[in-house]
Amino acid sequence: MGKRIIQIKELSYSYPDGNMALENINLHVLEGESLGVIGPNGAGKTTLLLHFNGLLDGSSGKSKIKILNLEINNKNIAEIRKAVGFVFQDPEDQLFMPTVYEDVSFGPSNLGWDKDTIKKQAQQALDEVGLSDKASLLSHHLSLGEKKRVSVATVLSMKPDILVLDEPSANLDPAARGQLIDVLKGLSVTKIIAGHDLELILELCSRVVVLDKGNIVADGDTREILNDPLLMKQHNLEVPLSLK
Amino acid sequence: MKHSFTDEFASLDSYLSRLPVRFKILSCLSFIILIVLTPIKIKFAFVFYSLSITFLILASRIPLLFFLKRLLAILPFVALVAVSSPFIQKDGWTIFISCLMKAVLIILCLILLIQTTRFNLLLNALANLEVPGLIIMLLSFMYRYLFIVEDEILRKKRALDSRSGGKRGWRIMRSTANMLGSLFIHIYERAEMIYLAMCARGYKTNQG
Numbered sequence: 001m002g003k004r005i006i007q008i009k010e011l012s013y014s015y016p017d018g019n020m021a022l023e024n025i026n027l028h029v030l031e032g033e034s035l036g037v038i039g040p041n042g043a044g045k046t047t048l049l050l051h052f053n054g055l056l057d058g059s060s061g062k063s064k065i066k067i068l069n070l071e072i073n074n075k076n077i078a079e080i081r082k083a084v085g086f087v088f089q090d091p092e093d094q095l096f097m098p099t100v101y102e103d104v105s106f107g108p109s110n111l112g113w114d115k116d117t118i119k120k121q122a123q124q125a126l127d128e129v130g131l132s133d134k135a136s137l138l139s140h141h142l143s144l145g146e147k148k149r150v151s152v153a154t155v156l157s158m159k160p161d162i163l164v165l166d167e168p169s170a171n172l173d174p175a176a177r178g179q180l181i182d183v184l185k186g187l188s189v190t191k192i193i194a195g196h197d198l199e200l201i202l203e204l205c206s207r208v209v210v211l212d213k214g215n216i217v218a219d220g221d222t223r224e225i226l227n228d229p230l231l232m233k234q235h236n237l238e239v240p241l242s243l244k
Numbered sequence: 245m246k247h248s249f250t251d252e253f254a255s256l257d258s259y260l261s262r263l264p265v266r267f268k269i270l271s272c273l274s275f276i277i278l279i280v281l282t283p284i285k286i287k288f289a290f291v292f293y294s295l296s297i298t299f300l301i302l303a304s305r306i307p308l309l310f311f312l313k314r315l316l317a318i319l320p321f322v323a324l325v326a327v328s329s330p331f332i333q334k335d336g337w338t339i340f341i342s343c344l345m346k347a348v349l350i351i352l353c354l355i356l357l358i359q360t361t362r363f364n365l366l367l368n369a370l371a372n373l374e375v376p377g378l379i380i381m382l383l384s385f386m387y388r389y390l391f392i393v394e395d396e397i398l399r400k401k402r403a404l405d406s407r408s409g410g411k412r413g414w415r416i417m418r419s420t421a422n423m424l425g426s427l428f429i430h431i432y433e434r435a436e437m438i439y440l441a442m443c444a445r446g447y448k449t450n451q452g
Contacts, residue, residue, distance in 0.1 A: 078448075081443070090437070093434065097384060097388065106442075111446055140388070140392070155444075
């Protein structure tokens with residue numbers, strides 16, 4: 001395990017309506033690590049994830065967020081967004097271009113790469129998720145499982161160092177879920193995965209943090225934490241079947 | 245749920261669908277300008293235009309009924325604009341008929357262009373013709389999200405029907421209004437998320 005690729009110190013965030021979403025979060029992620037973020041509905045998981053590439057600005061007061069040793073500010077934001085690939089929960093939000101290829105090449109074209117590189121990266125990203133034959137299709141003609149994998153490809157094409165996934169397996173059927181897990185397993189980048197699919201977290205993540213009411217209530221080895229019935233129950237979670 | 249109601253016949257193979265897209269756009273545009281500029285008095289010109297459009301419609305292999313349906317959907321708006329002319333102008337009726345005639349020809353022409361070209365190819369060609377990137381992006385979002393909004397309306401309508409105890413029309417007006425309200429909020433929230441998704445992939449507001 002390498003250096004600290006993400007460092008968060010005393011992060012608090014409240015939404016404009018005054019609702020406190022995160023409170024005094026301290027967290028670091030190591031390079032190459034797979035981190036699971038779990039917690040009940042409304043715990044602040046998505047809010048925390050949105051901070052990882054500066055989509056929410058939590059840099060007020062004492063809080064400090066450093067990604068790849070860069071502080072989030074206007075000067076660094078482009079570099080940070082290149083380094084952090086964010087996959088939204090709903091692929092309909094993620095896929096906004098008419099065709100699959102245009103979507104996968106949207107990120108690279110914003111990075112100012114030349115046409116050949118963009119094409120090569122887009123093709124490679126589609127290969128990685130096993131959908132290279134769907135490049136010319138319209139996004140709304142894909143199945144949800146395919147949309148989800150294309151969503152992953154749209155950020156892989158930017159060659160990110162960190163992959164952030166919000167509820168990657170939500171609404172997927174078992175086969176599509178399995179394919180997605182295989183794709184994610186094959187990627188060697190640092191991964192942060194939020195969600196309620198604890199079996200998936202168990203399979204993909206070596207470390208997990210439990211978030212509840214905006215606070216980190218546990219941080220440690222995935223197996224140990226998920227196997228703690230009392231802790232799980234306290235935070236509206238459940239020990240995965242495979243650990244029972 | 246899958247639909248493709250904006251360019252549902254675009255994948256139909258015909259002579260027209262195989263023509264280069266830029267050529268189609270430019271000739272469609274020139275034809276429209278020609279129609280607009282031709283005075284209604286030159287009757288044989290309109291006979292010629294009508295015959296050409298009929299020929300192209302037949303060549304497109306798209307069902308005639310489809311053209312008729314689309315035409316009927318748009319024509320009331322044209323009629324609404326043109327209907328005042330017979331009352332306030334001397335040659336009112338001629339202007340009214342000329343308006344309708346030209347509108348029908350132009351609408352048919354545009355339906356032909358859109359239905360024989362896949363929408364993303366149309367956008368690419370427009371981009372090649374130096375249409376500003378922001379407009380292309382707006383059009384592409386419109387195309388992409390029309391389907392999703394339609395799905396959302398369908399889902400909400402089903403949810404409403406399933407709980408409205410068989411009532412329909414004005415009797416569930418209040419619930420329908422509420423449904424539309426929540427739909428707008430939903431769409432607004434989705435727009436925010438899409439903007440975040442764009443930013444997350446390096447989009448900057450001033451480009452395009």
